[in-house]
Amino acid sequence: MAVATSYKVNGTTLLLVFVFVFAILRISHAAAVPAVYVFGSSIVDVGNNNYLPRSIARANFSHNGIDYPNGISTGRFSNSKNIADFIAAKVGLPTSPPFLSLTGTTPPITGVSFASGGSGILNRTGDYVVSISLAQQVGNFSMVRDKLIQQLGQSSAQMHLSQSIFTIFMGNNDISAYFSPCSEVAKQYTPQEYVDLMLSTFKGLLKMLYGLDARKMVVSGAGAMGCFPAQRKKNSMGECNVEINYWSARYNEGLKIMLQELKSELLDMNYVYFDLYGAMINLFQDPKTYGFTEIKAACCGLGKLNADLGCIPISEYCPNRKNYVFWDSLHLTEVVASMFVDILYSGTIEYAVPINMRQLIDVSI
Numbered sequence: 001m002a003v004a005t006s007y008k009v010n011g012t013t014l015l016l017v018f019v020f021v022f023a024i025l026r027i028s029h030a031a032a033v034p035a036v037y038v039f040g041s042s043i044v045d046v047g048n049n050n051y052l053p054r055s056i057a058r059a060n061f062s063h064n065g066i067d068y069p070n071g072i073s074t075g076r077f078s079n080s081k082n083i084a085d086f087i088a089a090k091v092g093l094p095t096s097p098p099f100l101s102l103t104g105t106t107p108p109i110t111g112v113s114f115a116s117g118g119s120g121i122l123n124r125t126g127d128y129v130v131s132i133s134l135a136q137q138v139g140n141f142s143m144v145r146d147k148l149i150q151q152l153g154q155s156s157a158q159m160h161l162s163q164s165i166f167t168i169f170m171g172n173n174d175i176s177a178y179f180s181p182c183s184e185v186a187k188q189y190t191p192q193e194y195v196d197l198m199l200s201t202f203k204g205l206l207k208m209l210y211g212l213d214a215r216k217m218v219v220s221g222a223g224a225m226g227c228f229p230a231q232r233k234k235n236s237m238g239e240c241n242v243e244i245n246y247w248s249a250r251y252n253e254g255l256k257i258m259l260q261e262l263k264s265e266l267l268d269m270n271y272v273y274f275d276l277y278g279a280m281i282n283l284f285q286d287p288k289t290y291g292f293t294e295i296k297a298a299c300c301g302l303g304k305l306n307a308d309l310g311c312i313p314i315s316e317y318c319p320n321r322k323n324y325v326f327w328d329s330l331h332l333t334e335v336v337a338s339m340f341v342d343i344l345y346s347g348t349i350e351y352a353v354p355i356n357m358r359q360l361i362d363v364s365i
Contacts, residue, residue: 031092032361034160035111036084037144037214038096039137040169042117042331044084047075048132049117051100057118057129063300063317067334077117077311079299079321080334084113086341087167087218091361099140106151107144111164114140120174121202124185134170138208145212161213162365165357168206169276171222171251174198176230179244195251199258210266216360217271218344219259221252224280229298229307230329238296238305240284245277252277256353270363273353274344283325283336290339292325299324299333 038044042057050060058075059065065073067080075098076082088095088111096111116132119125123133132140149157178185178194185194206217225231225248226241234241252275259273287295299318300311307329309315318324327333332340345357355363 031110033091033093033163033165033216035109035164036088036091036093036096037111037141037164037166038084038087038113038115039134039141039167040084040115040220041119041131041173042077042115043172044082044113044115044167044169045075045077045117046082046084046095046098046113046115048098048100048113048115050075051098052116052130052132055118055130057116057126057131059117059311062313063311063315066317067321077328077331078334078337079317079327081337082332082334083169083337083341084115084167086338087165087344087357090341090345090357091165099144107147109148109151109160112141112144114138115169118173119170120177121170121198121205122174122177122185125174125177134168134202134205138205138212141209142212158213162215164214165216165218165361166209166214167218167220169220170202171198171220171255172225175222175225175244175248175251178247179225179241191247192250195247195254198251199254202255203258203262206262207266210269215269215365216363217269218274218357218360219255219271220274220276221255222248223276224248224284227280227284228330229296229301229305229326232296233304233307233329248277268365270355270360272344272355272357272360274340275351275353276340279340279343279351283339287325291323291335293320293323294318295325297324298326298328300328305329 049055049058059077060073060075062073068074085095093110096113099112099114114137118129118131119133121134123135126133224245226244231241231244232238256273259271263269284295296305298306299321301307301315302309311328321333322335324333325336343351347356
């Protein structure tokens, strides 16, 4: 009798394990990777800031999401989907849900998004708008990892994470903060000192992710920040801010070197550096080739270049979103996000270094 009772309990446990493993296998059969974990700012935020009551960096209102299914304003700073959505689609997974939407529930094994609009590599970058810094995002991932270990066990969870993709789109807001009016950090640091601080802080956080079993990382450089409508509007001819672009590029140069150094220290860590800056400049130089007719003005907003006011319900918006590079004064349209993910996923070494995302997925751990 004792043996039979023991068998019944173990059999139930085994059944639950088999069901869970079967679910994983069904997902992984169609997917290129087991999960996508997303870190970053508004360029990849899919709604975390919706759950920050005091945040002023929110997009859960019209006209945002006007081209999203059913015209829903999801919290994405876009007319529809953003880079995070297209990365998930590339690997055959659903978009990773916002971490803050999962309170009281078990995180999905296909990944979670920790990205927060307005956030930065440096903790103080997002203080004004109230956002979740990269350090806090890594801390939130650690909690998800703990739950994953409870579900799968230590070794299976480590294997799951080592094969997953970790995307980090961060740095734009840090650079913008330095060059903003009345910038406090500009009083404390020279531009080079500030860039060095960004890089050293970022390296430490990437090491933390590695210590939490991240082995495949997609890291984006800063965009051509001086060419966003928020900066172009300050020029009488709508031209790019040369100084901000210069320091965006300097940061990117340092980031590429830092990632090479990190790889030499952590031999089983593999990465893609995505040259967002270069991809943007290439687009600006020959927009008509890609079907764009407007590279300076935002689609949604008010004032000069539609950049004096953000995309809020009283703003005007363009009917031809596919012809615009920018959705609002600081964010890309859906069509540009999709195009850039195509470059990241299967592009050449010109924009994806040292390998592209498809090659990263194929790396054996």
